[in-house]
Structures are given as structure tokens and as C-alpha cells.
Amino acid sequence: MRLPAQVYQQFDADPAREVPGEGFGGWRTVEVELEPARTALVVMHAWDCGRPDAFPGWRRVVEYMPRADQILAEVFPPLLAAVRSSPLSVFHVVGGGRDYYRHLPGYQRAVALTAAATAPLQVTPDATHERLCALRRATVVPGPHNQADVAAGFAQIDFAPAARPVGDEGVAENGDQLAALCAAQGINHLIYVGFALNWCLLMSPGGMVDMARHGCLCSTIAEATTAVENHETAREEREKRQALWRVAVEFGFVFHLQPFLRALPARSP
Template sequence: MGELEIPTWYYRHYDADFALDVPAEAFGGWNKTTLPIRRDKTALVVMHAWDCGTREQYPGWHRVVEYIPRSYDVCDRVLPGVLGAARDAGMTVYHVVRPGGDYFRDCPGFKRAVRLAGPEQPKARRVEHDDTFRRLTAFKARDVFPGEHNRADIAAGQSRIDFPATARPQGEEGVAESTAQLHALCREDGINHLVYAGFAINGCLQTSPGGMVDMQREGYLCSAIRQAVTAIENKETARAETAKEIALWQVALLYGFVYDADDWIAALRRGA
């Protein structure tokens, strides 16, 4: 498969002008140009796309993970087109799942990942936990996240996580529970560029197993589709979704590029 030309967002993070009150305001900022991707070397990675149940079923979970409704909107409106275009174009599709879950273990693509990666190597704890450490972590769980009154709902909801209907693996699409499994799938399939969709762009998609931090360390280019992600927002950022904008800048600066869903779909349809 040859190259496809696709409109691509990048961030020009230079030059600061120290004649200005705020030198960084001279940076080139967001720009868009046309760059190539290769269908045979690029994979769409749908990461942590979950059916988390309803607010009525698990109110405590929804109270602390406020982006769940936005993730459902993305799953309903955006992922079908993004996934459909990739599949129709013959592009590789992977699914990165919640470690320790059961909802994916019968998928053929997960069995392939396990076979390719082999047994997971247990990691020894490197830090000694003393009474002060335990008091500090208990305070965070009680007064930062998630709050004692929400714990039961979160545990109940997470025990019943499933793929959303619009983003279930099809056929032999690879399913990875760990970084080692995703890397093994990529090696087998000849992939070097991962384009992420899923939740959340400033949390799991960067730091969880199979996320951008780990995969970049393995040598991959890691990009994202703007409309196919959402972010963990806080009281101060939620109205304008500022945390998402900052996370997309981090992707463009540190990991890869940012694509618009419409551009992604159009480019792959032309290629198909």
C-alpha cells in the first residue's frame, strides 16, 4: 500500500521572542499542512472505549468521571465513521483494553496478542510503603479522588465494563491488555505509527499500558484524532474543555500529530 496524503495539524513550538512581555506568544502555534501516512504502517488504536453503564446504575462513578457522557457522544457520533474508514481502507485496527478485565478475553485478537507477546513478566514493587505513605494515599483517596461514598459504585461499574456497541473488535483485530502485547501486535503487522482514539487523552491514552508514553519509548510515532477523544477536565477547565486542548498540544509536541476526523475519513476513503 502506498502513501496517503492527509491534512495534518502540527504545533510550531519556536521561537520565543524575549522582547515581548510573554516570550512564548511569538511561537508559531497551531498550523495545518498536508503530510503522508502509509496505510500498511499505520494503525488506528481505539483505547479504553468503554460502556460504563448509566448514571442511574452507577451514580458514584459518573460523579467522579465527568467525561463519561462526552465519551458516549464520541462513541455514537465519531467512532463509527473513523473506524469504518480505517476498516474499508484495509488499515490495521487495534483495541487497547482495561487491564485485569474479562470482557475481551474471548476475542480472537486478544488470543493472538497473548500468543505473540508470551507471558507477562511480573514487576516487583520498588517502593517500601510505611505508615506515612499509607496515610497520605488514604487522604488522597478520601479527599482528592474518588471519595469514599463513590467507591462502591465505581467497583460495581468496573466489574461490568464492556465494549461500546459502536467500537467492538471485528474479526481478528488485535486486542491488547498491555504494552508488551500491543508492541508484539505492531511488530507482527509491521506498524510504526499509532493513531489514537478513545478516553481520556490526558490520562489513559498517554500513561496507561499501551498508551503513548510506553509506545513512544518503543520507537512509535503516536498521534490522535481530535474529535475522537475527550479529556479529564476539572472545575476550572470543564466549560471550555481546556484540558483537552492542552493535551492535544502535548501530543503534537511530544508524540506525533493531530488529525481531524473528517480529514481522516476523507483521506482513507480516497485511498480505499
């Protein structure tokens, strides 16, 4: 499976320049070869978050939801249909604190493949710690007036219809489970789609940081994800551009949707 990919040439800094990093080569297009049997599409945190008017406080905090809704409607159906008709595997990474997936055969398979997990060791909070956390909830995210809607939204979270697992597609809630699914099927290259690239897909359990530690290449499809933006970046989606750079430099490759779809081989009968 050959297709173009975006890489970022993070060399050579030029000490003769006022800003040495401006000597870097920047974005480049290269042809890459993927082994379909060793590659999986990972659909991560592609949630049904309710109607736009259902939890207004949640949408006041998670500004990318309209972009995610559009991607789920326009990009996911043709992408997942094409991948499911190819030799690539499809895995799902879940989260959100609600049990909407433990009944699925793909999750039960991941659990059966994984040794008994131990919860990460937790530090002991004290009164000062609790006050600092409360200060962050009040002044950083989500804001006191949004907390009820955020909690109510997470209480009903589910797979988005366009991202629901089919059959026994693997379902993992952490990196160990996803690594076990990879090992069982000989997968070593994960192509992430879902929400959001610079947050969950990077840092949450089963995200790129986790899976890079297991030795996986971790790539993405630019049109099939978005990023958490802020006041200064939202109009131009600069945080998404930053996240794509991070993927290209640290984890894998950046693919574009149409070349990826064209390159997918058909599954053997």
C-alpha cells in the same frame, strides 16, 4: 494517503518579548503523507460504563462520561466502519481490571507474539504510605461516598458496542503486547481514539508514553476523544486543548475527523 494535519510550532521563543514563549508560531496546518499499511487506528478504553443512572457515584467522579457517550454514538460508528474498509489496521487497548477480552482471538494473538511478561517491581507499602493513599481517596478522588459505585462500575466494564473488536483485530493490555502486534504487521504509526486523551491514552499501559518508547509515532483524531477536566477547565474543555498540544509537540499529529475520513483509501479487493 495525503491529508491535512495540525502541528504546533514550538519555536522560536523571543527573548525580546516580556513573555518569550509568545514568540512561538503556534498551531499550523500541514499536509502529511501516511502509509496505510504502516498505520493503525488504536481504540483505547472505549468502554460501556452502563446506563447514566446505573452508577451515579462513578459519574460524579468521571465528568467526561456524557461526552464519551456522545462520541461513541456519533463518531465511532462512521470512523470504525471507514477504517475497516481501508488498508489501515485496527488495534484495541484494554484495561480496567476486569477480564472481558482474554477470550478474543486478537488478544490471544498478542499474547502469543509477546515474550513472557514480568510484573513491574513494586515498592513495599508501610502504614504511613497506606494512610497517605487513604487520604488521597478521601480528598482527591473518588471520595468515600462514590467508592462503591466506582467499584461496581468497573466490575461490569466491557467494550462499548460501537468499539467492540471485529474478527481477529489485535487486542493488547500493555505496551509490550501492542508493540508485538505492531512489529508483526509492520506498523509504526498509531492513531489513538478513545478515553481520555490526557489520562489513559497518554499514561496507561499501551498508551502514547509506552509506544513512543517503542519508536512509534502516536497521533490522535480530535473529534474521537475527550479529556479529564477539572473545576477550572471543564466549561471550555481547556485540558483537552492542552492534551492536543502535548500530542502535537511530543508524540505525533492531530487530525480532524472529516479530512481523515475523506483521505482513507479503499482496501484492495
